[in-house]
Amino acid sequence: MTLQLLNVLLPHFVHLGVTDPAAAYRRRTCVIAISVGNSSKHGIATFPPRKKTDSLRSSSLELLPAECVKKRPQRYQEANPTMRSFPDFLMLHTRRGNTMDNGVRPRVRRFGALFALLVMVVALAPASFAFAGTDAPQAKKLIEDLTKQALAVLKTEKGDLAQREAKFRTILTNYFAMQSISRTVAGKHWQDMSPKQQAEFQKLFSEWVLKTYSRRFGGYKGEAIAVGDASAVGRDSILVQTKVTGPSRDNKVEWRVRQEGREQNKIVDVSVDGVSMLVTQKSEIASIVKSKGVDGMLDTLRSHVQKANGTR
Numbered sequence: 001m002t003l004q005l006l007n008v009l010l011p012h013f014v015h016l017g018v019t020d021p022a023a024a025y026r027r028r029t030c031v032i033a034i035s036v037g038n039s040s041k042h043g044i045a046t047f048p049p050r051k052k053t054d055s056l057r058s059s060s061l062e063l064l065p066a067e068c069v070k071k072r073p074q075r076y077q078e079a080n081p082t083m084r085s086f087p088d089f090l091m092l093h094t095r096r097g098n099t100m101d102n103g104v105r106p107r108v109r110r111f112g113a114l115f116a117l118l119v120m121v122v123a124l125a126p127a128s129f130a131f132a133g134t135d136a137p138q139a140k141k142l143i144e145d146l147t148k149q150a151l152a153v154l155k156t157e158k159g160d161l162a163q164r165e166a167k168f169r170t171i172l173t174n175y176f177a178m179q180s181i182s183r184t185v186a187g188k189h190w191q192d193m194s195p196k197q198q199a200e201f202q203k204l205f206s207e208w209v210l211k212t213y214s215r216r217f218g219g220y221k222g223e224a225i226a227v228g229d230a231s232a233v234g235r236d237s238i239l240v241q242t243k244v245t246g247p248s249r250d251n252k253v254e255w256r257v258r259q260e261g262r263e264q265n266k267i268v269d270v271s272v273d274g275v276s277m278l279v280t281q282k283s284e285i286a287s288i289v290k291s292k293g294v295d296g297m298l299d300t301l302r303s304h305v306q307k308a309n310g311t312r
Contacts, residue, residue, distance in 0.1 A: 135238070136230035136231060136238055137230070138238075138265055139230050139238035139257035140230040140240055142175065142240075142267070143255050147225045147227060153171070155220075165211075168210060168214050172206065172209070172210055175266065176267045176268075177258070177266035177268050178206045179202055181278065185281045185285050186198075186201060186282075189285070189286070189297075197298065201297075201298060209281075211304070221247060223246040225242055226243045226245070227241075228240075228241035229241050230257075233256070237258045237268070238256070238257045239255070239257075240254070241254055242254070251272055252273055253272050256269040
C-alpha cells in the first residue's frame with residue numbers, strides 16, 4: 001500500500017526536487033508542508049493519516065533534513081481538498097517567511113482585520129445604504145394610492161361581487177408581492193413541493209386571499225383610512241402606518257413595503273392591531289400540511305376557492 005502511494009505521489013515529489021520519495025515519506029512533515037504550498041499548481045499530496053495519539057508535528061527534529069528544521073513552520077495544517085486560497089485584495093497580512101519554500105505563499109493567511117471591517121459594515125448597513133431601492137416617501141405614496149383605489153371600489157361596487165372581485169384582483173396584482181408572500185407562507189414546505197405544486201399553490205393561495213378579503217370588504221360601512229408615518233424597518237423594508245376609523249372602533253394597520261427584484265415597490269405583509277397577516281396565514285398552512293400533507297393542503301385550498309366561487 002505504501003509503495004502504491006509513493007508511485008502516485010512521485011510526480012509531485014520530482015517536480016519539487018525530492019529525489020528520494022521513500023525518505024521523503026519518512027520525513028512527511030516536511031513534504032506535506034511543501035505540497036500544501038504548491039497545491040494550487042501541482043495538486044495536493046496527502047499521506048495516510050497518523051494515529052490519534054501521534055502529534056501533527058514530529059518531536060524528533062533529527063528525522064528532518066537541515067533545511068526543514070531551519071524553516072520549520074510554527075503551525076501545521078494538513079493538506080485538505082477544501083482549503084481555499086484567498087485573493088490578494090482580501091488579504092491584510094501575508095507571512096512569506098513562515099513557509100517551507102520562500103517562493104510559495106502559505107495557504108492559510110491572516111485576515112482578522114478585514115473580518116472586523118466587514119462586521120462593522122454590516123452593522124452600519126441599515127442606517128447607510130440598505131434602502132437604496134425603497135425609501136419612505138415612495139412607500140407612503142404606494143399605500144396612499146392603494147387606499148384611494150380600494151375605497152373607490154368599495155364605494156362604487158357594493159352590489160356587484162364579480163366586478164368588485166375583478167377590481168380587487170387588479171389591486172392585488174399591482175400592489176402585493178403575491179409570489180414572495182406565497183413562498184413565505186409556505187415556509188419550509190415550499191422546498192418539499194414539486195415545481196407543478198409550487199405553481200398551483202401560488203395560484204390557489206392568491207385566489208384564496210382574494211376571495212376571503214373581497215367578502216370581508218363587502219361589509220364596508222364608510223370607514224375612513226388615514227395614512228401616517230413611514231419608517232425603515234430591518235434591512236430592506238419600510239413600514240407605513242395607517243389608521244382605519246370606523247363607527248364603533250379604530251384599527252391600527254401597518255403595511256410592510258419592499259422592492260422585489262427589479263419590480264416596483266410591493267406590499268409583503270399587512271398587520272392589523274399587531275397581528276401579522278403573513279404570520280397568521282403561514283401558521284394556517286403549516287397546520288394543514290402537518291395534518292394532511294402537501295397534497296392535502298392543496299386540496300383544502302382548492303376546496304375553499306371552489307366553495308367561494310359557488311362551484312361546490
